Amino acid sequence: GFAQIDHDRTARRGFAEVVYCEGKTPEQSALIMARLAARGESNVLGTRATREVFELLKKEVPDAEYDDVARAVVVRRGEQASLGSVLVVAAGTSDLRVAEEAALTASLMGSHVERLYDVGVAGLHRLLRQLDRLRTARVLVVVAGMEGALLSVVAGLVDKPVIGVPTSVGYGAQLQGLTPMLGMLTSCVPGSSVVNIDNGFGAGYLANMINRLGEA
Amino acid sequence: GFAQIDHDRTARRGFAEVVYCEGKTPEQSALIMARLAARGESNVLGTRATREVFELLKKEVPDAEYDDVARAVVVRRGEQASLGSVLVVAAGTSDLRVAEEAALTASLMGSHVERLYDVGVAGLHRLLRQLDRLRTARVLVVVAGMEGALLSVVAGLVDKPVIGVPTSVGYGAQLQGLTPMLGMLTSCVPGSSVVNIDNGFGAGYLANMINRLGEA
Amino acid sequence: GFAQIDHDRTARRGFAEVVYCEGKTPEQSALIMARLAARGESNVLGTRATREVFELLKKEVPDAEYDDVARAVVVRRGEQASLGSVLVVAAGTSDLRVAEEAALTASLMGSHVERLYDVGVAGLHRLLRQLDRLRTARVLVVVAGMEGALLSVVAGLVDKPVIGVPTSVGYGAQLQGLTPMLGMLTSCVPGSSVVNIDNGFGAGYLANMINRLGEA
Amino acid sequence: GFAQIDHDRTARRGFAEVVYCEGKTPEQSALIMARLAARGESNVLGTRATREVFELLKKEVPDAEYDDVARAVVVRRGEQASLGSVLVVAAGTSDLRVAEEAALTASLMGSHVERLYDVGVAGLHRLLRQLDRLRTARVLVVVAGMEGALLSVVAGLVDKPVIGVPTSVGYGAQLQGLTPMLGMLTSCVPGSSVVNIDNGFGAGYLANMINRLGEA
Amino acid sequence: GFAQIDHDRTARRGFAEVVYCEGKTPEQSALIMARLAARGESNVLGTRATREVFELLKKEVPDAEYDDVARAVVVRRGEQASLGSVLVVAAGTSDLRVAEEAALTASLMGSHVERLYDVGVAGLHRLLRQLDRLRTARVLVVVAGMEGALLSVVAGLVDKPVIGVPTSVGYGAQLQGLTPMLGMLTSCVPGSSVVNIDNGFGAGYLANMINRLGEA
Amino acid sequence: GFAQIDHDRTARRGFAEVVYCEGKTPEQSALIMARLAARGESNVLGTRATREVFELLKKEVPDAEYDDVARAVVVRRGEQASLGSVLVVAAGTSDLRVAEEAALTASLMGSHVERLYDVGVAGLHRLLRQLDRLRTARVLVVVAGMEGALLSVVAGLVDKPVIGVPTSVGYGAQLQGLTPMLGMLTSCVPGSSVVNIDNGFGAGYLANMINRLGEA
Amino acid sequence: GFAQIDHDRTARRGFAEVVYCEGKTPEQSALIMARLAARGESNVLGTRATREVFELLKKEVPDAEYDDVARAVVVRRGEQASLGSVLVVAAGTSDLRVAEEAALTASLMGSHVERLYDVGVAGLHRLLRQLDRLRTARVLVVVAGMEGALLSVVAGLVDKPVIGVPTSVGYGAQLQGLTPMLGMLTSCVPGSSVVNIDNGFGAGYLANMINRLGEA
Amino acid sequence: GFAQIDHDRTARRGFAEVVYCEGKTPEQSALIMARLAARGESNVLGTRATREVFELLKKEVPDAEYDDVARAVVVRRGEQASLGSVLVVAAGTSDLRVAEEAALTASLMGSHVERLYDVGVAGLHRLLRQLDRLRTARVLVVVAGMEGALLSVVAGLVDKPVIGVPTSVGYGAQLQGLTPMLGMLTSCVPGSSVVNIDNGFGAGYLANMINRLGEA
Ligand SMILES: Nc1ncnc2c1ncn2[C@@H]1O[C@H](COP(=O)(O)O)[C@@H](O)[C@H]1O
Numbered sequence A, B, C, D, E, F, G, H: 001g002f003a004q005i006d007h008d009r010t011a012r013r014g015f016a017e018v019v020y021c022e023g024k025t026p027e028q029s030a031l032i033m034a035r036l037a038a039r040g041e042s043n044v045l046g047t048r049a050t051r052e053v054f055e056l057l058k059k060e061v062p063d064a065e066y067d068d069v070a071r072a073v074v075v076r077r078g079e080q081a082s083l084g085s086v087l088v089v090a091a092g093t094s095d096l097r098v099a100e101e102a103a104l105t106a107s108l109m110g111s112h113v114e115r116l117y118d119v120g121v122a123g124l125h126r127l128l129r130q131l132d133r134l135r136t137a138r139v140l141v142v143v144a145g146m147e148g149a150l151l152s153v154v155a156g157l158v159d160k161p162v163i164g165v166p167t168s169v170g171y172g173a174q175l176q177g178l179t180p181m182l183g184m185l186t187s188c189v190p191g192s193s194v195v196n197i198d199n200g201f202g203a204g205y206l207a208n209m210i211n212r213l214g215e216a
C-alpha cells in the first residue's frame, strides 16, 4: 500500500520510475526496485542508495550492481543503446560524486558519455586545452561547487545546450550550494539552464532526453 | 570605448550578441544595435527595451520593429528559417510578457513557435484537453508565476525537455519569483531545468538551441 | 513546578493539551502524559515521542500505545466517536511519517480518516483515477515535499477546504521544506491554507475541527 | 485568445473564477469580468482592482460596484444567501484593507460576516471584552501585521477553525509580512492555518467554504 | 598567550569578564576561570559549559558549582547582594535551559529573581491569573520559542522594561529561533527590546543592570 | 468604528497610546490624535507623520507642533517632568532622523535627553574624547547604520543599559538595516539589547521607562 | 552640530574624510565638502552626489567638478601624484557607473588608473587578448554584475591582488547583487577579496592603498 | 585521472596549487600532495586536513609537518624567505583556528607574520594599548566572529590594507558567520575588504601577495 508504482511511465516518459532512496527505509527502496526489475521492461535505477539497499536488493535480483562514487544501484535490462555524446565537465575533485551520478544516469538511459574533470576556472588553460572535446559534444553537463563560474565559461565557448549542476561543495558564503545555484541562474551567457543542487540524476536524465532529439 | 562587440559570436555560438537594454542609456542601446544591424549577418535583438530605444534606433535602421508585449526591438536580417516546434505554455494572463519574450526569441532564432496560454493548474482540464499539442512539441517552455506548479504537471505528461521560467507574478510569499524558481528547481519530475526569474529570453534561446539539435 | 497543565483546555478548546515531546526530557514527557491520563477526561496524545518516552509511560499507564510511523504515543480514553470523513493525501513514500501523524491525530479526535498515498504530480493519472474519493471527503489534508505542487492540483479539483502540509523531504533548493511551504502559500488555487513544515499534528487537529462543523 | 475562462469552475468549485487584477491591463481585467457577468451564473469578483478597472467595467455592466477599502469590483448576480457566521478580527487600523477584502469575499460567497477591528494584543482587554462574539462565530479570520501575535491569542480562546492572514503592515524586521507569516505558521496554538501575506481574498474564500460545511 | 583577561572590566563594567565556553577547549575554559577566581574580586561565571569544564575547574577551585539546566559553571566570591526583583517568564517546558541561564546570571550579579514558567499564550488564563506578580517586578525577562507571541502579551500588561529572549525551540518555519526573534523585534507593544536567540546570559546581565538602576 | 482607543493605557502603561501614522490615511491619523488630545490626560505623540497630518490636526488642535527631522506630531499636555539623563548617540549624519525620533519620544515622556552625534567608529577618537558624557548617562541609545559596530564599542565603555537601534542607512550587503540589526543582536558585549530597524520611537520609549526606574 | 569632521583623518589614514552624500540633504553634503575644501589639505571627494549637491557646492567652491557617470563631486587640492598602476576591469556596459567610481577614487588618491571594459566571460577571447595588460597591473579591480564569474577568471590569470566589486546589475536570482557578492566570496581562486555591492569607492580606495605599498 | 594538477601555477601565480582537503578522501589528498612535493619546486600546503591525511602523507614524505590548530599539512621546500610584516589580529580565543590558518599560510608563502590575539572590542583598551604594533604592519588580517566589529575599529586606526575574515563563532543571529561577513562588507571604514567565512587560507594568501608588493 505505501507505494503506487507509476506503471505506464515507460510509455509516457520513455523510462521507468527512478527510485530516490533518501527518506525511504532500505527495505522500501529494495522492494520497489525489485518489483520494477521483475517487470523487466527497462533498466532500473536507484539514486542516493546506501550499500545496505544494494545488499538487500541483491538477494532478490542477483545481477544488481552498485556504483559507490555515484551512490547508485543499477539493474541493466534490455539492450544498452548508445547515442550521440553527452560531455560531463566537473570543476574539482570534490564534485565527482555528483558528476558520476549524472554520467551514470545519462549512460544508463542510452547516451554515450564522456568526462572532463578537474578543470575549474582557477587554471583556465586546463579547459581551453580541451576546446575540441567541448565543441564536439551534443549536450554538456557542467558540475561545479564554490561559486560555479565554470558554467558561464563553458557556455560561452560552445553552441550547444549546457546544463548546470551546482554542488554543495564549499563553505561559509557558499551556503550549501545556494551560491553557485543562484550564480548559474543569473549567468551572463545564454544557452544554459540549471537543475537542483547536487542533482546529478536530474542533469543526466535531461541531457539524455536532449541528446535523444539529435538522433531522431 | 564603452562596449566591445563580441565580433565572432555568430561563428562561435550561432547567433550575434543580444543586447540587454536595462541599465544602459537608450542612446547606448540604440548605438550598439545599429552597429550590429550594419554588419547585417544575422537578426538583431534588443531585450527589455523601452519604446524610446526603438524610436532612436528607427532613425538609423528604418526596418527595426518593436514588440510591446515582449518589450523587445527586432531587426530581421537574412532568411527566417523555421525548424521543428517549440511550445510556449503560460499559466496566466499576467505571465504573457515573459512568455512572449520567449516566443519572440526562439522564433527569431529560427524555431517554429506555438503558444498555449492561460492553462494554470487551478483548472487542470484546460491543460489535459490539449494533451496532443503538448506531446507533439519537440521542446517546451513553461512560464508560470505564483507557486509555479505548472512545470511539474507539464513535465509529468511529456517525454521531451521542458524549460521552466518562473515569473515574478504574485505577492507576499511569492518573493518576486523566488518561490516558483525554488519550486521548479526541486520539481519532483525529472526532464526539466530552470532559467532565471522572468528570463523569457534565456528560455527562448535555449529552446531554439535544443530544437535545432532535432534537425541535424 | 516545570509544567502547568492547562486544566480547562478540554472545556475551552474541545480537547486536552497535546504534549509535544521534542525538547523535553523523556521523563518530563511521560510525567505530563501520565497526569493527563489520570484525569481520564479525553484521549491523550504525545507527538514527536521516542520509543523511550513510550516505555516510561507504559509503566504508569499500561494501555498506552505507540505508533512508530507517526512517532506518537496515544492513550485512548472515553468513547471514540467517528464523524464525517477526512482524506489524507500524500505525494510520496517519504512523506508517510507526516501523513500518518495527521491521520492519527484527526482520528483520535473523532474523525473518520481515509488515506490516498503516493499520488505525486509526476504521474497525474494516479490522482485523477481517484477523483471520486477526492470529491466525497469533507476536508482534505495534502502532505507533500519537493515543490509541493500537489496542493494546488488537489485544491483545483474539489470544492472543500484543503489543508497543505509542506514536508522537509528533498534537498538543495528545497531548503528543508521552506520551498513547498512558500509554494503552498502562494498557490494559484483558493480554498487552501497551510500549516508549518512537517506539522502533521496541526493539520490533523484542524481537519478534525472543520470536520466537526459538518456534523453540527 | 489571451485568457481561457475556466467555464465549469462554478460546477466544480462552487464559485466562478475570481479575477486577480494586478499584473493585467485594466482593459484585460474589465473584459474578463464583463464576460463572466454576461454568463450571469453567479456573483463576479475582481480583486486588487484600481478604480480605472471599475470605470471601464461600468460602461458594460452598469450594476457593477466598487469597494475602495477592499480595492475590489463586484457584480451581484443571483440571490445573496447568508449562512452561519464568519468573524473577521483585525489587529490595527492599518490592516483594514486586507480585512475588508476578506469580509467582502466571504459575504459575497454567501456567508454572514461580522467584524471586530483594532483589537491588537497591545491592549488585550479590548479583545477579552469580546469573548462572547469570538466564541459564537463558526469560523474566524485573524488579520494582523507587525509580529502577528493576535492569531495565537485568538486561537487559544476558541474551539473553532481560525485562518491567519499576515499583513505587510510594519517595517524593518517585519520584512513586508514575512515575519508575521512565519510566526503564524509556528504558532504554539493548534487549530489555525495560514494564507499568503495580505491575502484577504484567500482567507474569505476559505472561511466561506468552511462555514458552508456547518450548514450541510 | 591565547587569552588576554580584561583586567579592569570589574571597574569599568561592574562585573568581571564572563567566560563563553563554546568553541574553547575545556582546558582553555577551566584555565581562564581559575585565573579569574584566583583574583577573587567578584563572582566567576562560565556559560555554555559542559560538565567536563566543571570537573577540570573543580580540581583547582574546589568551591566551583555546576548548574546543569543552565549549563553554567559558577564560583561565588564576595557577598551576594540581592536587589529589587527580576521576573523571568517562560512560555514552555522546552525553554527552561535558556530561562535558567537568565535567572542564574541575574541572580549571581546581585538581583533577586522570581520565576513564572509554562505560561504560553495557548492558555492565556494561566498568565492573567498572575497579573500581580507580573506588575510587581521591576524588570521582566520573557523567554519564548515557537512564534514568541508571549513577549507582546506580557509587555502589554505591565509598565516596566521587558527583555525578550527568543529561543530555538520549534521546527520548520521557526527557523531555529529567527522567527520569534523577528517577531519580538516587530512587536506592536513598545517598552520591550530583544537579545540574541537562546541568549539567557545576555538577558540576565541586562536585567540586572536595569534592576540596579532602581536601587540607586 | 475603525479605531478603538485603548482608553486605560495611561493607567496601565504610564503613557497614552502613541499613533503610528504610516499606513493610515492622514484623516484617520489626525482624528485619533485629536480625540486623544481632547481627553487631555497626557502628551500626544504621532510618529511617521507627514506634514499633511500635522496641518489637518492643527485645525482642531492649534497648539500641535511638528518636528520635521523626527517626522513627528506632538501635542504637549500636562507638566513636562524631566528625569535623570538619556544619552542618544548616533554614528553618522544620515542617522539623524531616527536619533531625533528617539530623543523626542524620551523627552516627551519625561526624560532629560542629551545628544552625541556623528561619532562613528571610523574615527574612534571622536568618541573616546567624550568618555565622561558616555559614563554619566543613566541609559544610552545607540543609533547606527552601516555595520552598526558603534553599539559594541559604546557598550564596552559604560556600565549602564544600552539600547541599539539599527538603521537602514547603507546599501548592498547592508540589506536595509538587517545587517546592523543582526550584528547588534550578536554583539560580543553584554549589557545591550536591540529594537527594530529605524525604530527610534521604541528606543526612546524604552529608554524613558528604564530612566524612570532610576528615580523611584 | 550635525557633523563632526574627523579632523586628523588625513594624518591617521592618508586622506581626508570622504563624504557619502546619500541620506544627507544636498545642503548638508555641500556644507561639509565646502568646509573640507576650505582646509585645503588634500583633495575632496563626495560620492553618490546628485548634480544638485554640485550646484550648491560650486557657489562656494568654484573649482569643484562633477563626474556624472561616477556620480561624484571632486575638488582637486595639492599636487596630483601618480603611482604605479591600478587596472579597473568591468564586465558589461551596465557596470560602468561603479567602475568609474572606483577609477575616479583611486586616481584622485594618487594612482595611475587604466581601464578594461566590456570583457565579460560570455566572450572570453576579449579578455584573453588583453593578458599583457592584466599582468602588468600592480592591483586589479574587477567590477561585475550578473553572476560575477569574471573575478575568478581574472584572478586565475594574474599573480597580483584582485579586488572584486559585485554590482546590482541583473534581475531575479541576481538579488540586487547578493548573488555575485556571494559568488565572489566563495571564489575557487585565492588572491582576491570583496567589497560591498556597487562600492566602487571602497574598491578604488583600497586599490590605491595597496598600490602605494608598491612605491615605498 | 581524478585530479589534473595545475602544473604551471607556480609560474603563473607565484605559488603551487594548495590542496583543499575537505570533500576529498584522505587517500586523494595525500596522493596529490605527495605528487606536488615530488616536484619539489615550492612549499606544499594542504588545508582543512585531518590528522589521517597527514599520517598517510608522512609515509611518502617523511618531512611533512602537521599543525593541529590550523588543521593544515605542510611540506617545506626551497628557502623560506621572510618579507615585511603581516599582522594577524584576532578577536577571541574561539577564532584561533582560523587566525592560525591565515598566519601559517602567509608565513609559508614568504611573509614575516606577527600575532595580536584576544583583543575584541568588548575591552577596547587592550587594542588601543597596541597601537604601535598595529601601525607598523604592512598588511593586517582581522579575524572576528560574533558581529565582527573589530574590522571597522582596526581599519579606522591604520592607513594600511586590512583583510577581514568573518568566522562562524557565535550562535543564533550570528547565522554561522553570515552576520559578521555582511557587517564587514558594509563597514563604515574604507581600506578594508573581505574573504569568505572562516577562510584563513584565503586571507593569508592575499596578505602575502600584498606584502610582497611592498618589497619590490
Ligand atoms: N533579457 C535578457 N536577460 C538576460 N540576459 C540577456 C537578456 N538579453 C540579453 N542578454 C544577454 O546579456 C548579454 C549582453 O550584455 P551587454 O554586454 O551588457 O549588452 C549578452 O550576453 C546577452 O546574451
Ligand SMILES: Nc1ncnc2c1ncn2[C@@H]1O[C@H](COP(=O)(O)O)[C@@H](O)[C@H]1O
Pocket (backbone or CB within 6 Å): D092, D093, D094, D118, D122, E188, E189, E190, F017, F018, F019, F020, F021, F047, F048, F199, F201, F202
Ligand atoms: N514609530 C513607531 N514604530 C513602531 N511602533 C509604533 C511607532 N509609533 C507608534 N507605535 C505603536 O503602534 C501602535 C499603534 O498602532 P495603531 O493602533 O495602528 O495606531 C501603538 O501600540 C504604538 O505604541
Ligand SMILES: Nc1ncnc2c1ncn2[C@@H]1O[C@H](COP(=O)(O)O)[C@@H](O)[C@H]1O
Pocket (backbone or CB within 6 Å): F092, F093, F094, F118, F122, G017, G018, G019, G020, G021, G047, G048, G199, G201, G202, H188, H189, H190
Ligand atoms: N560610496 C561610498 N560607499 C561606502 N562608504 C562611503 C562611500 N563614500 C564615503 N564613504 C564612507 O562613509 C563615511 C562617511 O560617512 P558620513 O559621516 O555619513 O559622511 C566615511 O568614512 C567614508 O569613508
Ligand SMILES: Nc1ncnc2c1ncn2[C@@H]1O[C@H](COP(=O)(O)O)[C@@H](O)[C@H]1O
Pocket (backbone or CB within 6 Å): A092, A093, A094, A118, A122, G188, G189, G190, H017, H018, H019, H020, H021, H047, H048, H199, H201, H202
Ligand atoms: N582552506 C581553503 N579555503 C578555500 N579555498 C582553498 C582552501 N585551501 C585550498 N583552496 C583552494 O582550493 C583549490 C583546490 O581545489 P581542488 O582542485 O579541489 O584541490 C585551489 O585553488 C586552492 O587555492
Ligand SMILES: [Mg+2]
Pocket (backbone or CB within 6 Å): A091, A092, A093, A118, A120, H003, H004
Ligand atoms: Mg583541482
Ligand SMILES: [Mg+2]
Pocket (backbone or CB within 6 Å): B091, B092, B093, B118, B120, D003, D004
Ligand atoms: Mg486564468
Ligand SMILES: [Mg+2]
Pocket (backbone or CB within 6 Å): A003, A004, C091, C092, C093, C118, C120
Ligand atoms: Mg512514488
Ligand SMILES: [Mg+2]
Pocket (backbone or CB within 6 Å): D091, D092, D093, D118, D120, F003, F004
Ligand atoms: Mg490601535
Ligand SMILES: [Mg+2]
Pocket (backbone or CB within 6 Å): C003, C004, E091, E092, E093, E118, E120
Ligand atoms: Mg505547556
Ligand SMILES: [Mg+2]
Pocket (backbone or CB within 6 Å): F091, F092, F093, F118, F120, G003, G004
Ligand atoms: Mg561622519
Ligand SMILES: [Mg+2]
Pocket (backbone or CB within 6 Å): B003, B004, G091, G092, G093, G118, G120
Ligand atoms: Mg557586452
Ligand SMILES: [Mg+2]
Pocket (backbone or CB within 6 Å): E003, E004, H091, H092, H093, H118, H120
Ligand atoms: Mg576574550
